[in-house]
Amino acid sequence: MKILIVDDEKDILEFLSYNLEKEGYQVSTALNGMLALDIAKKIKPDLIILDVMMPEMDGISTCSELRKIPETQNSLILFLTARSEEYSELAGFNAGADDYVTKPIKPKLLISRIKALLKRNKNNESSSxxxxxxxxxxxxxxxxxxxxxxxxxxxxxxxxxxxxxxxxxxxxxxxxxxxxxxxxxxxxxxxxxxxxxxxxxxxxxxxxxxxxxxxxxxxx
Amino acid sequence: MKILIVDDEKDILEFLSYNLEKEGYQVSTALNGMLALDIAKKIKPDLIILDVMMPEMDGISTCSELRKIPETQNSLILFLTARSEEYSELAGFNAGADDYVTKPIKPKLLISRIKALLKRNKNNESSSxxxxxxxxxxxxxxxxxxxxxxxxxxxxxxxxxxxxxxxxxxxxxxxxxxxxxxxxxxxxxxxxxxxxxxxxxxxxxxxxxxxxxxxxxxxx
DNA sequence: ATATATATTAATGAATTGTTAAATTTATAG
DNA sequence: CTATAAATTTAACAATTCATTAATATATAT
Known part of the structure; x- marks a missing residue:
């Protein structure tokens, strides 16, 4: 299962990569929205974890762009938001997010949420x-x-x-x-x-x- | 298909009732946990939607009680949680919840989740x-x-x-x-x-x- | 005809699963 | 509650299957 993490803070990328790789996911990372789009086109991630607060291109814009390209049309998108940014939830869901997790991130919670998302998604997959x-x-x-x-x-x-x-x-x-x-x-x-x-x-x-x-x- | 919605906010009850009835579900509502128990005993709902945050008897306690009475032992229970109440997820599943949806509620998402739940349940229950x-x-x-x-x-x-x-x-x-x-x-x-x-x-x-x-x- | 791309075959090593026994946890009877 | 049995999990290693490569043969386009 391929996951792309997008955050402008290297520390967070490393922290999440470590925890997700430990779970057996194939993790890629991007430091900004532009990079994220490039990488996403190549690796076609099943799930994209997006920080809402990023300089230049924020998570919500990135999400909208991701929804436009075929490679990530059906990917799951999970937002990371600071606790205070409640407003972003509406905007985020409108931009096509599938779920949210608030910072500070608790790895166990994040992983259980990811599993729930992937599981839910699988049920909707069409005939194979x-x-x-x-x-x-x-x-x-x-x-x-x-x-x-x-x-x-x-x-x-x-x-x-x-x-x-x-x-x-x-x-x-x-x-x-x-x-x-x-x-x-x-x-x-x-x-x-x-x-x-x-x-x-x-x-x-x-x-x-x-x-x-x-x-x-x-x-x- | 009978659904019972439990929330202390009338606005939400109306909002959800409207959206679920439009989908053809038979909807009942309760303004608190006590009422919910009474109504549940009578109508034996297939699915109960519970707000976690309620005065007096919160969603988790209500859920535990519902699991004790035979009429709702096997009903599906879906939680509504505010984004910040992370703790509730773990506690909720322990109390016997089947799924949760976070506020603010997107009707389309809620309905797809309900359908998925009912479908999953049917597959499990049809014949033991x-x-x-x-x-x-x-x-x-x-x-x-x-x-x-x-x-x-x-x-x-x-x-x-x-x-x-x-x-x-x-x-x-x-x-x-x-x-x-x-x-x-x-x-x-x-x-x-x-x-x-x-x-x-x-x-x-x-x-x-x-x-x-x-x-x-x-x-x- | 010649260069280039693909097909074939067998060998090797990597990855996954099977098996067994022992350790640990959980259930049950007294 | 304790002893005993049963169930579950782990660990070590064996067996198997699969993926890849290398070497060589064959086919195809120009």
């Missing part, structure tokens, strides 16, 4: 199954049905195929695939190929087409 | 017994029937299997499992495995499938 002709990939069940047979795919194989099937026919570049499926990890050139091969092998077919010099696409 | 082929798990009797034989499962084992069987085929992540079965307790990495193993051992079969890197699921 994609079906194209006789192929159906079901994220909830983590199963690939092919001509009535259940085929087991390992995690990366599954995520890769799911990503390709999310927009059938679209060619995904290697960069796009590495960004989405590998979270921008540094992996060798052949890694994708090997995974594609495994999928082709397991399904005994070739719905994943190679577009030489461009990338891969799922197509019947 | 889940039967899949020759396996039947009965929450009321706290018993697992497998091929006509009664198998004793310890409490955690039972809860875990029940959770997995609640949506057969769905992969539950370790996070989800810890959140639901262990109430977010900090338990070691191997705890779930050991419980899974015990269940597999006792049933002498493997209906609990491991999806490596993802989680576990119940599947025939």
């Amino acid at each position: 199954s994609i079906k194209i002709e006789d192929i159906e990939i079901d994220k909830e069940r983590h199963v690939l049905m092919y001509r009535g047979e259940e085929i087991h795919l390992a995690r990366k194989e599954f995520n890769l195929l799911y990503y390709l099937m999310s927009i059938p026919g679209k060619v995904f570049t290697r960069e796009e695939i590495i960004s989405e499926v590998w979270n921008d990890a540094y992996v060798g050139d052949r890694t994708i190929d090997v995974h594609v091969r495994k999928i082709r092998e397991k399904t005994g077919s070739n719905y994943i087409k190679t577009i030489k010099g461009v990338g891969y696409k799922f197509d019947i | 017994s889940i039967k899949i082929e020759d396996i039947e798990i009965d929450k009321e009797r706290h018993v697992l029937m497998y091929r006509g034989e009664e198998i004793h499962l310890a409490r955690k084992e039972f809860n875990l299997l029940y959770y997995l069987m609640s949506i057969p085929g769905k992969v539950f992540t370790r996070e989800e499992i810890i959140s639901e079965v262990w109430n977010d307790a900090y338990v070691g990495d191997r705890t779930i495995d050991v419980h899974v193993r015990k269940i597999r051992e006792k049933t002498g079969s493997n209906y609990i499938k491991t999806i490596k890197g993802v989680g576990y699921k119940f599947d025939i």
Whole structure:
């Protein structure tokens, strides 16, 4: 689960990073709203923690901007506010915030609030199954049905195929695939190929087409 | 669906009544905790919305009392809290609350939260017994029937299997499992495995499938 | 034909889960 | 209340699966 923290105080960034990473979250940080927008576009965080009080671009403006870009349209946004800034609540919710936590921050409380938010959000997620002709990939069940047979795919194989099937026919570049499926990890050139091969092998077919010099696409 | 709203401010009662009735709920109101108990006994509401801050008998005490009378033992209870009353969250959940919404109240948010609560509840309540082929798990009797034989499962084992069987085929992540079965307790990495193993051992079969890197699921 | 991109294969090492026994906590009977 | 049993959790280590790479082969565009 990816979290982006935005605050102009380095101390707070470190404090929160430490506590959230300890919980197993993948944490990124930004010192101001502008940076936050750039980073958010790249990493597509599931949750963004925004300080309301920041110089230049405050949390509320940042929130509004974040809601405009597709990468964070559906991210959860949690505000950090000083106890006195009650006014900000209305403005914040209008700008699209999902929850608030007041300073001083108590890590345990923050974490329980984050968990509650993520949990709540999960319940609203739409159907996770994609079906194209006789192929159906079901994220909830983590199963690939092919001509009535259940085929087991390992995690990366599954995520890769799911990503390709999310927009059938679209060619995904290697960069796009590495960004989405590998979270921008540094992996060798052949890694994708090997995974594609495994999928082709397991399904005994070739719905994943190679577009030489461009990338891969799922197509019947 | 019957909802009881408890708040000492008439304005809020009216505001909420208006918004909830518009959604088709059958709304009753009470101006304090004592009244709430009386009314609740009569109408047996499915959901009770409780303001935490009330003179005389506050929301948390009212909640505790409501949990004691049979008419509302299984009702859903949702708290309204001011942003600053952080303490109430912990105390509220201990008193038996199911969810909370912070003021100022956004009707859209409140309604979506109510719907989520009712939905969640329906799934849990519909039948306390889940039967899949020759396996039947009965929450009321706290018993697992497998091929006509009664198998004793310890409490955690039972809860875990029940959770997995609640949506057969769905992969539950370790996070989800810890959140639901262990109430977010900090338990070691191997705890779930050991419980899974015990269940597999006792049933002498493997209906609990491991999806490596993802989680576990119940599947025939 | 040649350069470049992709496919294949097998080996390695990392990550995750399984197993067992012992330690700890909780429940139960006397 | 205490002794005992049962349940739960932890820790250590084994087993397994998966991801990645490297080496090499093959395919494709120009």
